[in-house]
Amino acid sequence: MSQSADILVTNAKVFTSNETNPNAQAVAIKGNRIVFVGNNQGAEAWRGDQTRVIDGQGRTLTPGFIDTHVHLLWGSIWMGTAQLQEVRSREDLKKVLLDFADKSKTDVWVVGRGIRYSIVSTCQELDEIISDRPVYIGAYDGHTGWANTKALEMAGILQNDGREMPNGIIVRDENGSASGELRESDAMRAVMDLVPLPDADRKRELLKLAIHEFNKTGITSVHNMNGDMEELMAYAALEDAGEMNMRVYVPYHVRPETKEADLKEAAEMAKVQMDYVRGGAAKFFMDGVWESYTAFNLDPYADDPSAGIVSPIFSFEHFVEMASACDKMGMQIAVHCCGDGAVRQALDGYERIQQLNGNRDSRHRIEHIEVCQPEDMPRFKELGVIASMQTSHAPFSLAEGDLWPTRVGEERWPLSFAWRDIKNAGAHMCFGSDWTVAPFDPMINLHVGLNREKWSPDDPDQRLTLPELLLGYTRDAAYVEFKENEKGQIKEGYLADLVLFSHDLFELKPEEIRSARAVLTMVDGRIVYEE
Ligand SMILES: [Zn+2]
DSSP: OOOOOSEEEESOEEEOOOTTSOEESEEEEETTEEEEEEOHHHHGGGOOTTOEEEEOTTOEEEEOEEEEEEOHHHHHHHTTSEEOTTOOSHHHHHHHHHHHHHHTTTSSOEEEEEEOTTSOOSHHHHHTTOOSSOEEEEETTSSEEEEOHHHHHHHTOSSOOOOOOTTOEEEEOTTSOEEEEEEHHHHHHHHHTTSOOOOHHHHHHHHHHHHHHHHHTTEEEEEESSOOHHHHHHHHHHHHTTOOOSEEEOOEEOOTTOOGGGHHHHHHHHHOBOSSEEOOEEEEEOOOOTTTTOSOOSSOOSSOGGGOOOOOSSOHHHHHHHHHHHHHTTOEEEEEEOSHHHHHHHHHHHHHHHHHHOOOSOOOEEEEOOBOOGGGTTHHHHHTOEEEEOGGGSOSOGGGOOSHHHHHOGGGGGGBTOHHHHHHTTOEEEEOOOBTSSOOOHHHHHHHHHHOOOSSTTSOOOOOOHHHHHHHHTHHHHHHTTOTTTSSSOOTTSBOOEEEESSOTTTSOGGGGGGOOEEEEEETTEEEEEO
C-alpha cells in the first residue's frame, strides 16, 4: 500500500466493538475513514511524512460514543438559562436566581432549569425570591415546572378558567387558584410558550457550545429524542456551514393532537440524509414520569395509592393508529415509557402493528423502561423491539434519598431499571443519558451501570459489565439507527469516529471508572477535541 494515513494511533488498547477482531494496538485513518486496524508493526506501512502519529500510551481507544437519547436543541437553549442542577435548598435557589436575574436585566423573564423535586412547590415561595419579573423554573426531568404569581398571571392561568388539558395538570388550591406547580407539557407550555426563544444566531452559538461539550466526553453521535423539521433544519444549517462536529438523528415528535396528515412533515424529515444530520423516525410519549405521578402504572403508587392508575397519553387504539401509519411509511418508532403499564401497551401496540403491516426490519424501540413486568421482558426479543435505557436514571443507592424508590415501592424494586434481566431476556440494548434529564458524560452512565447498589438485599443484581456497556454505547447503538455498517466499530472502511481515553478502562476497578475521561475525540476523521 503506497498511500499514507492522515492520522495514525499507535500503542493503544483498542476496544474495537468488532467481534471478529475485538482488540488491536493501532488504527490508521485516511480522510474520514478507518483504513487499518491491527498491530504497531502493521501500522508502519501507513506512516508517511504528513501523517500525524498519536501515541496511545497504552490507553483505551473505542469507537465514538453514540448517546441514543438526548434533547439537544432544548438542552443547548437550556444552557442559556439559570442552571439549577446543583441547587439543594431554597437558599441555594435564591442565590442562583438572583445572580442570573442580575446578569439578564434586559430580559423580561427569569428562567431556570434542572431543579430537583421538593425544593419549591408554590408560587409564593418563588415570589419571595423574585416577584417583579415573571419566573419559571423547570424540574431536571422536564416533566414539572414551577412559576411565580407574575408568570401565572401573564399566562392567564392564575384563576381557574376551566381550560381542558389532554396532557397536563395545573395544580390548584382549594379556592381554585393555581398553586404554581405545573405538571407535564400542556401545563408547562401555558407559561413557557410566553418566554421568547433565543434568536437564530444565539441558538446556533448555544448549539455549538453544547456539541463541543459532548465532544469533550467522547460523544460523536446522538439520537435527538424529539423534533420537527424546524429543529432538523437548525442542525442541517450547522452542517451546511461546515461547523457540525456531531452526528444527529432526529425523529419527528408525534403528539396526541397530531393528525395522520401531519406525518407528511415526518416523511419530509426522513428524506434528509446528510453526513451528520438525518431524519427517519417518530417519537411518541406513552406516559410521564413516576416522580410526578404521571407514569402509566399497572398497580397504584406505593406512597399515594389514591393517585390510582394513570391514563396513558395515547390510548391503545390511538397509538396503534398513529404508530401504524408511521410504520407503513417505513419509519422507526420510539416510545417514551416509564411505567410498566406504558411498556406493556407499547409492546402490545408493536405486536398489533406487525399483525397489521407485516413483519419488517423496523427496529422499533422503547425508551426508559423504568419498571417492566417479568412477562414483558422476553417480548423485546420476540418482537425485535430495542430497549433504550439510561443507566444513570436509576437512583444509585437508597442513601441518595431520591423520591423514585418511594413512589414505586419496595415490591416493584426488583423490576426497576432491570438492565440485567431485560438483557438476559435477549433484548437488544442501547444506552444514553436523556440529557438534560441527566448529565451526558458517558462515564457517569458507565459508573452507575457498573456499580449501582441494590436497594434491598433481596433485589436482583442489575449491574452490567464494561464490555456490555461499551457495546451498548457503540456497535449496538449504531444498529439502533440502521448504521451498523458505517459506524460504531473500529473496522476498516468504517467512519473515523473515535475516542481515546485517559486510562486503560479495563485496568480500572469498576468503582474507579469515573476517574477516566476522554482525552481525544475524532469525528469523521477530524480531531474535534484534544485535551
Ligand atoms: Zn427524553
